[in-house]
Amino acid sequence: MASIVLTAEQRVEQPGKLTLLLRYLRRNKGLAIGLFILLCLALFTLVGMALINPKHAYPLSAPLKQAPSLKYPFGTDFFGRNLLAAMVVGMWQTALIGLLAGGIGTLIGVVLGFTSAYFGGWIDSAIRTICQILTPIPVLLIQVVIAGSLDKRDVTILTMSFIVVLLAWMGPTLVIRAQVLTMKERQFVAVAKLSGMSDFGIIFKEILPNLLPFIAAAFVGQVFAAVFASFYLAVLGLGPLREPLLGNIIWAAQSQGAFFNGWWWWPLEPAFAMILILGSLALVNMGLDELANPRVRRTE
Amino acid sequence: MTVRIILKRLLFLVLVIWAASTIVFFVPRLSPRSAIRERFAELARTGGFSSGDMEKLIASMEQQFGLDKPLLDQYFQYLNNVIHLDFGYSLSKYPATVTQLIAQALPWSIGLLLVTTILSFAIGTVLGAIAAWPRAPGWLRSIATPFILLTGVPPVIMGILLVFFIGFRLKWLPLGGAYSVGTVPTFSWAFSLDLMRHQILPALSLILGSVGGWVLSMRGMGVTIQGEDYVNFAEHKGLTGRRIFRDYYLRNALLPQATALALALGTVVTSAIIVEGLFGLPGVGTLLNLAIRANDFPVIYGVVLFITIAVATLMTVLEFIYPLLDPRIRNQ
Numbered sequence: 001m002a003s004i005v006l007t008a009e010q011r012v013e014q015p016g017k018l019t020l021l022l023r024y025l026r027r028n029k030g031l032a033i034g035l036f037i038l039l040c041l042a043l044f045t046l047v048g049m050a051l052i053n054p055k056h057a058y059p060l061s062a063p064l065k066q067a068p069s070l071k072y073p074f075g076t077d078f079f080g081r082n083l084l085a086a087m088v089v090g091m092w093q094t095a096l097i098g099l100l101a102g103g104i105g106t107l108i109g110v111v112l113g114f115t116s117a118y119f120g121g122w123i124d125s126a127i128r129t130i131c132q133i134l135t136p137i138p139v140l141l142i143q144v145v146i147a148g149s150l151d152k153r154d155v156t157i158l159t160m161s162f163i164v165v166l167l168a169w170m171g172p173t174l175v176i177r178a179q180v181l182t183m184k185e186r187q188f189v190a191v192a193k194l195s196g197m198s199d200f201g202i203i204f205k206e207i208l209p210n211l212l213p214f215i216a217a218a219f220v221g222q223v224f225a226a227v228f229a230s231f232y233l234a235v236l237g238l239g240p241l242r243e244p245l246l247g248n249i250i251w252a253a254q255s256q257g258a259f260f261n262g263w264w265w266w267p268l269e270p271a272f273a274m275i276l277i278l279g280s281l282a283l284v285n286m287g288l289d290e291l292a293n294p295r296v297r298r299t300e
Numbered sequence: 301m302t303v304r305i306i307l308k309r310l311l312f313l314v315l316v317i318w319a320a321s322t323i324v325f326f327v328p329r330l331s332p333r334s335a336i337r338e339r340f341a342e343l344a345r346t347g348g349f350s351s352g353d354m355e356k357l358i359a360s361m362e363q364q365f366g367l368d369k370p371l372l373d374q375y376f377q378y379l380n381n382v383i384h385l386d387f388g389y390s391l392s393k394y395p396a397t398v399t400q401l402i403a404q405a406l407p408w409s410i411g412l413l414l415v416t417t418i419l420s421f422a423i424g425t426v427l428g429a430i431a432a433w434p435r436a437p438g439w440l441r442s443i444a445t446p447f448i449l450l451t452g453v454p455p456v457i458m459g460i461l462l463v464f465f466i467g468f469r470l471k472w473l474p475l476g477g478a479y480s481v482g483t484v485p486t487f488s489w490a491f492s493l494d495l496m497r498h499q500i501l502p503a504l505s506l507i508l509g510s511v512g513g514w515v516l517s518m519r520g521m522g523v524t525i526q527g528e529d530y531v532n533f534a535e536h537k538g539l540t541g542r543r544i545f546r547d548y549y550l551r552n553a554l555l556p557q558a559t560a561l562a563l564a565l566g567t568v569v570t571s572a573i574i575v576e577g578l579f580g581l582p583g584v585g586t587l588l589n590l591a592i593r594a595n596d597f598p599v600i601y602g603v604v605l606f607i608t609i610a611v612a613t614l615m616t617v618l619e620f621i622y623p624l625l626d627p628r629i630r631n632q
């Protein structure tokens with residue numbers, strides 16, 4: 001067989017990284033749509049934070065119970081909050097809780113998952129047993145106990161994220177552990193070991209880069225769980241009640257009987273905002289799963 | 301299943317219950333809040349107590365609740381109580397015990413949970429199987445898509461939307477409550493109908509929120525099964541599509557679905573609780589909701605522990621049932 005010689009002119013042109021990314025996004029539509037909605041939400045929050053006065057998100061800053069109008073596009077609530085400002089601040093706080101809790105949770109998961117899988121032995125069985133014992137416990141209920149035991153004045157956005165993260169690191173730990181276990185057996189790790197690379201060198205230079213898609217997926221899943229959990233706690237009235245967190249607005253609307261009184265916009269707006277946030281996060285998560293797990297990738 | 305595995309599972313169940321009880325025991329004690337003190341402060345605000353009497357009363361109450369004993373004694377007493385499902389007295393509805401309150405609320409919750417879980421499991425599994433079935437017509441396969449999109453929507457929000465559009469705008473169904481205000485619970489036909497009408501929206505919000513999850517996992521299973529040898533074999537044998545779908549496809553994908561059901565139990569129960577609170581149905585969720593509003597700590601902790609124990613026990617029971625469903629596990 002004659003060997004094919006590639007001349008400079010014949011070489012296939014390598015597209016830039018951005019075009020490759022865009023091409024991939026066109027195939028992975030869920031990821032693209034999710035990222036697009038997230039981008040819009042971030043824009044809404046950032047532009048909103050620049051344009052509105054955050055003070056208007058708190059009680060008695062506007063006339064009470066106004067239906068949406070030109071002056072108050074989202075209306076105002078029973079306590080005299082401008083709901084447009086409340087949405088912007090609430091979205092900002094939700095993002096803060098999500099990123100903080102998601103980040104810490106993923107970090108704990110990566111550290112514990114690596115320790116567990118790489119060193120094995122009794123460390124592994126200890127971490128695994130603790131995860132297994134904690135997993136069947138309905139996390140939200142324990143969060144209810146923790147949040148309920150706190151003094152109401154002590155509950156802030158920051159404590160909310162810590163409460164959420166306290167019981168949410170088991171998922172990422174187990175996922176990362178399983179992935180590291182399979183990586184450990186691969187040949188490139190064996191080669192690295194034979195070439196005399198240190199344990200930490202192997203972890204950071206060989207295994208970690210290959211795990212990035214899984215870590216990203218775990219992070220988004222963690223953000224989703226944190227937003228979900230903090231929303232549920234707030235709907236139950238366990239959030240920082242003064243803050244315009246989206247769940248708090250729904251809780252307040254619910255306790256004032258918003259629908260019975262015809263103030264329909266009050267609970268509906270945070271509800272729709274929540275759908276956009278959680279929906280986009282779920283789409284991104286599914287998209288990343290597809291990226292990380294070629295087995296679920298759709299054949300097209 | 302060997303005796304050893306059964307014992308191991310039971311030991312695990314005990315560990316889970318112990319861990320949950322320990323968390324619920326120690327977390328409140330690390331906090332500066334005192335349930336009894338707050339209760340009496342509230343009573344004092346509404347009138348009736350002079351401060352001197354109150355301290356004495358608090359001390360005697362603390363003695364009655366055993367709060368003056370050493371922490372370790374309290375802990376073992378508490379574990380002993382938990383084993384007997386004794387969660388103490390409600391503060392806001394004293395002298396009712398927490399166990400009594402839960403027992404009153406439980407039938408409502410179990411009814412709602414059973415109906416919604418079975419329905420969403422069945423609908424989701426069939427839809428998911430169809431979505432992965434290459435021979436199904438295109439329109440049938442695309443029915444699953446809207447349900448998948450709904451997975452991101454928490455049942456509470458689904459409930460708010462349903463209340464708004466169906467209850468508030470169209471006025472087809474009531475906005476909340478277990479039965480119409482002013483009616484007296486009886487065993488009459490009219491009352492049962494009224495009762496049912498009030499359950500439709502909560503049930504619907506739970507079902508719509510969870511069907512998508514089952515569709516997704518079933519579709520995933522279906523795709524993997526397609527490549528299996530026994531499916532190819534069945535096709536070459538010339539079996540009808542319906543037969544392959546039912547006996548080769550559904551049956552083999554059902555077991556992982558049942559496992560997923562056990563794992564999802566915790567989330568399903570939590571969602572149901574919050575939806576119940578939203579609609580004001582007299583179940584465990586509303587009990588928890590009211591207890592949080594009234595700072596009734598024994599009820600909050602009791603409900604949390606009870607649900608944890610129930611979920612963990614159910615998961616263990618489901619694990620014992622798998623071998624009956626799947627001969628592959630039975631022979632191991």
